[in-house]
Amino acid sequence: MLALNELWFILVAVLFIGFFFLEGFDFGVGMSTRFLARTDGERRVLINSIGPFWDANEVWLITAGGAMFAAFPNWYATLFSGYYTPFVVLLLALIARGVAFEFRGKGKTERWVKNWDHAIFFGSLLPPFLFGVVFAGLIKGLPIDGEMQMNAGLFDMVNGYTLVGGITVTMLCLVHGLMFTTLRTVGSLQERARQLGQKLLIPLAALLVLFGVMTYMMTDVFEVRGAILTGMAVAGVVAFVLAGFFMSKKRDGWAFGMTGTVIVLAVAAVFIGLFPRVMISSIDRAFDLTIHNAASGAYSLKIMTIVALTLLPFVLGYQIWSYIIFKKRVHEKGHLEH
Amino acid sequence: MDLDMVMLSRIQFAATTIFHFIFVPISIGLAFLIAIMQTMYVVKGEEKYKKMTKFWGKLFLINFAVGVVTGILQEFQFGMNWSNYSRFVGDVFGAPLAIEALLAFFMESTFIGIWIFGWDRLSKKVHLACIWLVSFGTMMSAFWILVANSFMQRPVGFEMNNGRAEMNDFFALITNGQMLVEYPHTVFSALATGAFLIAGVSAWKLLKRQDFDFFKKSFQISIVIALITSLLVALFGHEQAQYLVKTQPMKMAASEGLWETSTDPAPWTVFAAIDPEKQENTAELKIPYLLSFLSYSKFSGEVKGMKEIQAEYEQQYGPGNYIPPVRTTFWSFRIMVGCGTAMILLAMYGVYLSARKKLERPNKWFMRMMVVGIFLPHIANASGWIMTEIGRQPWTVFGLMRTEDSISPNVSSGEVLFSLVSFTGMYTILGIVLVTLFLRVIKKGPSALDKVETTMNDPYDKEGQHVSAK
Numbered sequence: 025m026l027a028l029n030e031l032w033f034i035l036v037a038v039l040f041i042g043f044f045f046l047e048g049f050d051f052g053v054g055m056s057t058r059f060l061a062r063t064d065g066e067r068r069v070l071i072n073s074i075g076p077f078w079d080a081n082e083v084w085l086i087t088a089g090g091a092m093f094a095a096f097p098n099w100y101a102t103l104f105s106g107y108y109t110p111f112v113v114l115l116l117a118l119i120a121r122g123v124a125f126e127f128r129g130k131g132k133t134e135r136w137v138k139n140w141d142h143a144i145f146f147g148s149l150l151p152p153f154l155f156g157v158v159f160a161g162l163i164k165g166l167p168i169d170g171e172m173q174m175n176a177g178l179f180d181m182v183n184g185y186t187l188v189g190g191i192t193v194t195m196l197c198l199v200h201g202l203m204f205t206t207l208r209t210v211g212s213l214q215e216r217a218r219q220l221g222q223k224l225l226i227p228l229a230a231l232l233v234l235f236g237v238m239t240y241m242m243t244d245v246f247e248v249r250g251a252i253l254t255g256m257a258v259a260g261v262v263a264f265v266l267a268g269f270f271m272s273k274k275r276d277g278w279a280f281g282m283t284g285t286v287i288v289l290a291v292a293a294v295f296i297g298l299f300p301r302v303m304i305s306s307i308d309r310a311f312d313l314t315i316h317n318a319a320s321g322a323y324s325l326k327i328m329t330i331v332a333l334t335l336l337p338f339v340l341g342y343q344i345w346s347y348i349i350f351k352k353r354v355h356e357k358g359h360l361e362h
Numbered sequence: 363m364d365l366d367m368v369m370l371s372r373i374q375f376a377a378t379t380i381f382h383f384i385f386v387p388i389s390i391g392l393a394f395l396i397a398i399m400q401t402m403y404v405v406k407g408e409e410k411y412k413k414m415t416k417f418w419g420k421l422f423l424i425n426f427a428v429g430v431v432t433g434i435l436q437e438f439q440f441g442m443n444w445s446n447y448s449r450f451v452g453d454v455f456g457a458p459l460a461i462e463a464l465l466a467f468f469m470e471s472t473f474i475g476i477w478i479f480g481w482d483r484l485s486k487k488v489h490l491a492c493i494w495l496v497s498f499g500t501m502m503s504a505f506w507i508l509v510a511n512s513f514m515q516r517p518v519g520f521e522m523n524n525g526r527a528e529m530n531d532f533f534a535l536i537t538n539g540q541m542l543v544e545y546p547h548t549v550f551s552a553l554a555t556g557a558f559l560i561a562g563v564s565a566w567k568l569l570k571r572q573d574f575d576f577f578k579k580s581f582q583i584s585i586v587i588a589l590i591t592s593l594l595v596a597l598f599g600h601e602q603a604q605y606l607v608k609t610q611p612m613k614m615a616a617s618e619g620l621w622e623t624s625t626d627p628a629p630w631t632v633f634a635a636i637d638p639e640k641q642e643n644t645a646e647l648k649i650p651y652l653l654s655f656l657s658y659s660k661f662s663g664e665v666k667g668m669k670e671i672q673a674e675y676e677q678q679y680g681p682g683n684y685i686p687p688v689r690t691t692f693w694s695f696r697i698m699v700g701c702g703t704a705m706i707l708l709a710m711y712g713v714y715l716s717a718r719k720k721l722e723r724p725n726k727w728f729m730r731m732m733v734v735g736i737f738l739p740h741i742a743n744a745s746g747w748i749m750t751e752i753g754r755q756p757w758t759v760f761g762l763m764r765t766e767d768s769i770s771p772n773v774s775s776g777e778v779l780f781s782l783v784s785f786t787g788m789y790t791i792l793g794i795v796l797v798t799l800f801l802r803v804i805k806k807g808p809s810a811l812d813k814v815e816t817t818m819n820d821p822y823d824k825e826g827q828h829v830s831a832k
Contacts, residue, residue, distance in 0.1 A: 076475035083467045089437050090460035097452020104441025105770035112781040119431040126427035130799050173772040320453040321528035331461055339468045346472050
């Protein structure tokens, strides 16, 4: 029988997986506005292709944060206060990006548009990078003391390992976003998105392998969950190869599915590697935060479980419906809202 | 850990929350009014209502974007700046926040996306349902936030375990007496905020005699809602004051500048020169009986003063200063009530004008007042929250946890200063941009929408109509 704190660990993981899968592509599309689009019209097509979705995608993050707060208050408190400054930067990026989608098209001057274009680019680039840095830090271990306080210096947060983690996640989101673009656009923009996606596969593969090897050498997650993580790594390689195969065959939907699978496996691997810990202490393993010492009381978890399991089917239902409504491709001659 | 750290965290929380709460009531209010306008369009089938929906919808979307992005910070900031608080009450306080995201945010964000992009993809009725779901979502969101806030005002449904508050009665939490008065008060004030925005903008355009019929109709709809809602705000404000006397007498006494326990019946202090050092008022202007009425809905009964309550609290919670910043509490209460009264009077006269069909030749001064009236609900909202939150000091959770114990011990004041400066900088830019865009949309007026309509043709839907949207 699954204990409630185990269930909530899985739910938090699922929310983060959903966030990276969904907002992953709109981060990627946001980044690609800078170099994939050649004209303002193409840039608008890219922005409109994620227009109906990005806000709901971001709510996956807000819900993940809320779920952490409610189910694992100590995890939420240690993580968010420990990573104070990176989260400030993350929030500034998300704030600028969110309003940029709405504001960009409402101004007159070229400078106005350009400024908001920068906001969209950096606002889409920085969050996946910072999340990569933070999640890499989570599995590497952070200086957490016996009072559950994390007192990390700059180099505890930013080092070779976490930087590789950050760049890998960013690149992964970019390729995933390019695949989304092939699904939502037509003509030369679609073609260029596919080609760029193919070109980026090799550097992305190199990054993933590098990060995998570093994880094997610098963290204990393979010691703790060796068999399952190895299995997932093999599955990841297969999905990755298939992504390349489908790209070359122009089976865009399948290619998007495969880049998504790589993301799902990568994020799931982080959580599986952590379990039953939620944060690893680099000072003393006795100070690790686990699903036991960081969790809420049984009553609270029970109430939340009932609420979550009742609501989730509806949430998933109408979100899927929204993708069905907007399955038609976006092009410059159609109506562009942003 | 030093006092600076507490102060900086408090300033950051106050600044970001007050800024966020400019946009939340506008979103709640406009979503509701737009849903009404679109309902009229679907029921009556007249194009003018569609035009109204789209025009006010533009303002709504600009505002909504800022509301959404500033909301993410609100959720993160508990963990970032107030980690000890989050550890202490996460069990109780986190649940409504998580439910808010699951129940309200997903709904708002999904259906707003469908609404914006779905005008020509969905049937009229399904599309209308989307904006009602957005409106419903904004109100649900307020509900869960106020469940969380009410716990800080009056903690219920919990037990202390291992030095932290753990939930033991969810039902008690969502039927918190504080919530039952705070929620209607806040939501009706949000609806009033939206109504005064539309009425004020319409009044401005009526003065300039631009798109006269369009703004006359908008004014008529919004002013009626403004009157109904601002009366309800006052009614529930009165309920809340009575509840306050019972549950947080110190806040009530401070908002009255009442040092000594009052006479029976108690007079209401209109103005007072408060000296918190000497714990006395050097000058006062009072209306007899009124405080008794405010507190108990009858013209008798004494109200306890701060000194007496301070002595009681020292008995109960140990030595310490339990008197909140009196001047701030006192004046924010009066500013709120003053703005609320002005709103009711303006709305009454506006309804009178529109019922008597006098909008064709409106009183210029009144219409100018209505434009100023756009700001009244915002001042009232902000001062209402200042009174509620400052008046609760020194507690974050009344009777359970003090503000000074709530901060993140591992965050330095330098880090908080950095975030305070960058967030207020960012928010200043957002504020300027938002006002600029609002003015631009309003200046262009609804006739600018006609142009958009002609570019709406989707070449894939109707062959041969290849109209560029650029």
